[in-house]
Amino acid sequence: MYRKEKSIQIKNSASALYNNLGVLRIAPRRLTCFTAVHANVVNMVSASWDGLNYSHRQLQSKEPNVATSTSLIMQAAFCALPSRDLLVVTSQKGIQMYESDGSTMVYWHALDTPETNTGQGMFARGISAVCESFICVGVSTGAILVFDVPSKGSNITLADVIEGHKESITDMASECCGGEVCVADLVSADDGGNLCVWKAGEEFSLLNHIPGFDISCSSVKLWKGTAVAGYGTGQIRLYEAVTGILHAEVNAHARWIYSLDVAPFSGLLLSAAEDSLVRVWLLSMSPESHSVEIGHLHNECVTDTQICGAKFCDSDGYAFAVTGYDLSEIIRYTQS
C-alpha cells in the first residue's frame, strides 16, 4: 500500500519526545517543511516536491534576552491558521512562536517558575491551532494557555488560561470543519490519560471530561467529532468527544504509543510507537449507527528504532513521514 521513499537527512538525531515531527505543506511554493526536535534545538528542513532542493535551518530554544541560557525543547509544531502559519516551540523555559520558515521569532512567553519543588520541572507541551485565530499550548501543571493571534504582525496576546487538567498536558488537537458548525473545537490530553473537550470562543468552555486509567495519553487527534487517543499501553481508543461514548478500542502496539495523526479528507489514521512499528488504519463514519469504525490497512517496521513522530504529509494521506530516537533522518513513505 505504501512504499519507502528517499529519506531526508537532518542535522541532528531526533529526541525521544511525544509527537516529535512537524509537517507543513506549502502548495504555492511546491515544498514541504519538516521539523524534528533534538534536545534544545529544532531541526528544520524544507524539501521541494521535485526532490532536488533541501534547505536546512536550526532553531535553538533561548530566552531572547539571555545569550547563553538554553533549555530542553518538549515539542515543535506548525499551527496553520486561515490567515497565517506559525511554528510554535515549547520548552522548559517558555513558548516561542516563529514565522513558519523559522526566520523570525514573533512572540515569546516565559513560564512562571513553580513555587513547590516537585520532581518534574516546569515545561510547556501540547500545541494546537484552534478555529480562526487561537493557538493553545499546554503546561506541565495541567493548565492550557490560549493565545489570540492577529492575522499578521507580532501583537499576539495571552487571552485565557483554562483549567481542566490536574496532570501534565501531553498533546492537544483541533478540527477544521470548514463551513460546518463544530460542536467540539479542541481536545486536550494529559499524563493520567484524561481527555478534556472544549468549545472555543471569547471564553473557552469545557464540554466534556473523559476520565483516563492512570496511563498517559501521549497523542490525541480530533476527526468528525471523534477523539482518537493513543496510550502508553499501546492502545488506541475512539471516543465520541462530546458524549464520551467509547466506540472502539484497539490493542494496537506492544509498547508506548508516541504519535498519532489523521488525514482529514480520507479518514486515514497513523499510529507509531516505541515497538518500532507504524500502522495505518482507516476511520469511517457508519451512517446507520452514527458512530466511527476503524479498520487496519498497513504496517511499516522501522528496524531497531523507537519511533517518536509520524505524520501525514497531506490531507489525503497520500504520503507520510516518520522520525525515530537517535535517527538522523526523516523517513518518507508514499502510496504505491
Add this chain to the structure above:
Amino acid sequence: MSLRTLPLVFINLGGEMLYILDQRLQALNTSEDNSEKGIWSENDRKRVMTDIVGAMFSKDFMDELLKPQQLYSHRTLKTVLTRLAHTSIMRLSQASMDKLYELMVMAFKYQVFLCPRPKDLLLVTYNHIDTIREFVQHTPVVVNQVDETHRKVIEVYSSLPEGEFQLLRQTLLIFLQDLHVRVSLFLKNKVQNPNGRFALLSSGPVPPGIDVPGLIRMFDRKGREVRRGEFPTGGSYTSPIREGCFELHGDRVIRLGMNIYSRNHPEETYISKPPSVKQKDDAPNLLAKEELNLLARLMGSMKAEDMAETETGFRINLFMTDGEEGGTGTSGGAEQSSFEVINIQAIQDEQAATQLARIAGQFTEGDKLPESLSTNKGADLLALMDDL
C-alpha cells in the same frame, strides 16, 4: 524535564562501573604472567569494592543526589565517578577511566532503551543494588548503607506515576543520545548491531499491563461490545510474564541491570567506536557554574583519600592506551583492527609498596581510613555509621 534522574543515573552507572572493575580485578588476579600474580589478592579486590560502595552509598552523598535537580553533563558525571573510584586504593589512568566510562554508559543506554515499561527502570536499578549488596556482603556497615539507600529510593520513586517515569526515561534518553560505541559482549550476544545500534525485537512477551496487539473491539452507544476483529501485527508477541518485585528484596524478573560480565571472559569489555563517530563537544570548556556547584557539594560529601598526587596507591591501566605496546595473546589476529586490545597492567613501585604497608597499618589500628576532611566531617560520617 525530570528532576529525579541523578540518583538512578549514579546507582546504575556506578553499578556498571563496579561490575567492570570487579571483572577486571579478578582477571588481573588470574593473569598468566607470574610476575603480576599476587599483587591483587582477593582481599585487595574486596577492599576496593567496599571502599567505593561505601563512598557511593554514603548518606550525605545520596541525600545530595536525591534532591530534585537537573541532570548534568557527562563531564561532571565522569569526574564524580572517577573521584568515587579513587576513594579506594586503586588509581585509574585517565585513558582507562575514559574507556571505562564509555562502557558504563553504553550498558546503561542499553538498559534504558530496552526497558519494557518506564517504571521498570526501578527494577533495573534494584538489580544493580542487589548485586552491589553481594559485593560488600562481608562488611555489614556498608550493607546497611546500601539498604538504607535502597529504602530511600523506594520511598521517593514508588509513588511516581507512570507518565513521570516516562519523562524521566525521556530525559535519560536525551542524555544518552548519539552514543554508538560498540561493546564486544553486546555484539557477540547480538543485542547490538555492527553500526552500534541496539536490536529491537518485534516478538516476545509484552510488558505486564499491556495487551498483546492484534485485537479491535467495537462498542454500541450503550457500551456493549458488538464486534471484534483481528489485524496482522507483523510481529509475534506473547502474553506478559509476571511483574518483578519492587520491594527491598525479591525477584526482579527482568534481567536488565544484572551483572553480565563473567570472570572468564576478559574480552567482554572490548569496545570500539564506529568509524564515522562524531565526537561530541570535546572542547575543554569550563564547566557551567551550576555543575561546578554540584561537583563541590558532591565531592564535599564524599570521604576523600587525600593521597599525594598519583604516585601512591596502585595505578591501573584497565584498557590499553594508544601509546603502549600490547598483546596479551588472549585474542588472535582474528579480531578487527578497529578494536582496541585490552592489556592489564598493574603498576607498582617501591613507594606504593611502602604506602600499602602504611595503609595496612592504619586498618589494623582501629579500622579507620585516613581522613583528609576536617575532623568534624569525618567524625560526623563515622557517627552516622555508628547510628546505622
